[in-house]
Amino acid sequence: MNARLRLAISVIILFLLVTGPFLITAALIWADAQADERAALIRLIAPHLSLGTMMTAFGFFVGLLVIRYLFREYVQGLLKMAENLRLMLAANRNFRVTPEGPPEVRLLAVATNELAQQRDGLMDDVAAQIAAAKSSVEEEKNRLAALMSELAQAVVVCNREGRILLYNSRARLQFRALALGTTAVAGGALIGLGRSIFSILERSQIDHALDVVRQRLHKGAATAIATFITAARGGQLLRVQLVPVLATDDAPQQREMTGYVLTVENITRSLEQESRRDQVLQSLTDGTRGSLANIRVAVGNLLDYPDIEPEIRDRFMGIISDEVVRMSQRLDRTMSEFADSLKTRWPLEEVQGLDLVVAAQRRIEQELQLATANEEIDEAVWLRAESFSLVFSICFLAARLVHHHRIPELRFRLLPFGRLAYLDMIWADHAISLETFTTWENETMHLGTESSPLSLRDVIDRHGGEIWYEREKASARSFFRFVLPVALPDSLQAQAAGDEPSVRPEYYDFDLFHFRDQSIDLDRRLSDLAYTVFDTETTGLEPAAGDEIIQIGAVRIVNGRLLRHENFDQLVDPQRFLRPEGIRIHGITDDMVRGQPQIDAVLPAFHDFCNETVLVAHNAAFDMRFLQLKEDSSGVMFRQPVLDTLLLSGVLHANQDSHQLDHIAERLGVVIAGRHNALGDACATAEVFLRMLPLLAQMGIVTLRQALEASEKSYFARVKY
Incomplete structure (x- = not known):
């Protein structure tokens, strides 16, 4: 029976107890009295009737105060304690009942806390045994998750x-x-x-x-x-x-x-590159075929007619020369285009700088018979490079130095410089001119019998680096300096995308193997549904008076798990200035929202994000009102069911003093990070909602329909925006 109904019944019973005996006694006396007795009775009672009524009302009022006190201290106190016990049992095991009220209720609260403490000790022991039993399974699962992630x-x-x-x-x-x-x-x-x-x-x-x-x-x-x-x-x-x-x-x-x-x-890029190479080869083939035909005709005429006139002979020789030049130019253009194709296909990998230097030294010593040595090598330096092309470039420069200056030794130095690394090739005595270095930098590279269609400049540009020549006058030494970007050996793809390096995103859930594709059925269990928990930040509290959304944040809950990395976080340009009092609360300024997408562009994206899920929000009527007012302009309508943690808190904790998000989170042991930020509040609301599910199940609310019906009966469901 509802507590308010019990209070009403108690008041009625009190009224009957106070007035009932007097009225019944008066009725019995009146029924037995004769006419003259009744007249005498009226003359006797009438002057004192007001006093009797006042005394009766006073007694009734005192009785009301007593009932109200007893009801508040015992009935409501025990109901509140029962809600707290459910919190400890199903949602927040660290929650404790505050001893308050009459001595008997306080003793019960103390005993309850002692039992909770003993329960926690037993649960810790059971949890330790379970953890030990499943450690090997978790290790295999985490190993698979790490493998898939990398x-x-x-x-x-x-x-x-x-x-x-x-x-x-x-x-x-x-x-x-x-x-x-x-x-x-x-x-x-x-x-x-x-x-x-x-x-x-x-x-x-x-x-x-x-x-x-x-x-x-x-x-x-x-x-x-x-x-x-x-x-x-x-x-x-x-x-x-x-x-x-x-x-x-x-x-x-x-x-x-x-x-x-x-x-x-x-494979789009690879197919485009293959198509481009095919076109280049086709163009080379067609052009070469025509040139060879012209050359064949000219050579045939020269061989068939050895006594041909000098002018005609010169004309044929000119044809041969012109066609040879055209073939050479066409071949150069093809090699240049093919070099561009090679550059786009290069994979850049993380390589230790020392390994790169050692590989270059080994090849220089074997193919050029040039002595090498290390001057200063930082083994902690890792480079992001294409090893073969970079080693080939180093060896190419070494070959040029050997060929032109007969240097006796080549020394290497590798040092970090912020986010870059300096790789120096050092030699003594012989200086080169800047014109010579520019020529080496831009010519196609050759090393022994090997050749590359690329120049040294092509290789450097592909690595996003730089190269220059310097002269140390004091020591009479010269060096080429490669400036290359560094890379950490343990950097991850997910970190490059902005994910937290200390947390592996939970991109897997093997329990979903048993999930079956179903539409949102109101009779499905709450634990089986997927949810989008969202929150908005606005310019004010009056959607009907022109206030606008300035931020939407949302996260997903799937299979009873909060997926923090599957989130929606978007600032919105409201096309109006923000109020100073609002900026002090949410911290969003005019500069932050200027140039951001407008609400008509953001709502379709948010609609796609929350498709096929149940919406969840705290005080959802407020947020949904903003969305509904934009239906005509955006063409987007949100028709999925909506659950409100404010209403659910009223269902679960009807005897608690506050149902604000901060107080609910404190009761349920949820820490709010980023309060009054749409994504931060959405994450907190999601954790609150997950901890509410077992409490709802204890009350027999296990399906979506039951949760919606219970929410509609809540007192807060009457709030309109």
């Missing part, structure tokens, strides 16, 4: 319905680079745990590849792999390889396919 190839793992359950950093970066339109705003490409791969790749092609794999599995093939080429939204070509994930409890030919692994490679 792969240089884009990898996506899906279940049978195409829901993504794993992706690595390379896949996230690659699909973000391919994002267009609304997916290019804030959240990037629509890749995330629980999302459908068919929002990125064509479903028909994946279905066809799955059919091919099933046929090969049915035939007992040793490897069942399907490869296909598909086009991304922006027209880029992707090569996709599909490998099935099979159950382990059946015969190989009868295993059920539980999912599949996709490896994705962007």
Whole structure:
């Protein structure tokens, strides 16, 4: 029975107890009295009736105060304690009941805290035993997660319905680079745990590849792999390889396919390069064929007619000379274009500077018989370079020094300089002119029988570095200085994209193998749904009076896990000046929002981000009102169900004093990082919501429909914006 209803019943009973006996007694006396007795009774009571009424009302008032005190101290106090106990049991084990109220209730609170302390000790012991038992499994899982995270190839793992359950950093970066339109705003490409791969790749092609794999599995093939080429939204070509994930409890030919692994490679650039090389080779072939035909005719005439007139002979010789020049020029142009193609295809890798110097020294000593030595080498320096071309360039310069100046020894020096490294080639006595160095820098490189279509300048430019010649007059030495970018040996792709280096993004969830593609069903369990938890920062508190959104932040919850790295964080230009009082709260200034996308461009992107999920917010009516007012201008409508942690807190903790986000988070043991920042508040709301789920389950609220119905009955559901 509701506590308020019990209070009302108590008041009614008190009223009956105070007035009932007097009224019943008076009615009985009145019924037995004669007419003259009744008249005498009226004459006796009438003068004192007001006093009796006042005394009765006073007694009733005193009784109300007593009932109100007892109700507040005992009934409401015990209800509040019951809510606190649920907090300790299901949401925040570190929460303790504050002893307050009558002595009996305080003793109960103290005993409750003692039991909670004992419970925590037992839970710690059980947790330690469980951790020891599952340590090996976690080690294997973390090893697999680390391996997938560091792969240089884009990898996506899906279940049978195409829901993504794993992706690595390379896949996230690659699909973000391919994002267009609304997916290019804030959240990037629509890749995330629980999302459908068919929002990125064509479903028909994946279905066809799955059919091919099933046929090969049915035939007992040793490897069942399907490869296909598909086009991304922006027209880029992707090569996709599909490998099935099979159950382990059946015969190989009868295993059920539980999912599949996709490896994705962007081949657009390589195809363009191959097409370009084909065009260059075709142009070279066609041009050479014509020149050779002209030369063949001229040579044939000279051989067939040895006594030909000198003028005609000179004309034929001129034809031969001109065609040879044209062929040479055409060949030079082709080599130049091919060199550009080579430059675009070079992979730059992280290499230790010492290894690069040692490789160059070994080749110089073997091929040029030139002595080498190290002057000062910092072994901690790592370079981002293409090793072969850089070593070839060093050896090319060494060969030029040997050929022109017969230097007896070449020394090397490698030192860091901030984010750059200086690699010096040092020799004594012989100086060279700047004109000579410029010639060496721009000519195609040759070393013995090997040649390259590239110049030294081409190699340096491809590395994003520089090279120059210097003379040390005091020591009568000269050196070439290579200026190259440094790289850390343990740098990760994810760090380059801005991820926190100390935390590996959780891009995997193997429990999603059991997830089945379903629309948002109100009768589905809360624990089975995917959520987008969001928050907005605005210019003010009155959406209907012209206030605007200036920031939207959101995170996703999938399979009961908060995915912090799958977030949406976007500032919005409100096309108006911000209020100083608002800036003091959220810290967003006019300069920060100027030039940012406007709300009509941001809302479609946010709609794509939260597609197929339940929306969650704190005081959601406020945020949703801003979104609803932009439906006509943006053409975007949010029609999915919405859960409000404010209303849910009213359901769970009806006897608590406050339901503000800060107080709810404190009760549930959630630390808010970045308060009044849209993404920070969204993350805090998401953690609060996750800790509310077991509390709702204890109250029998386990489905989305039940949560919505309970929220509608909350007192705060009457607040309108």
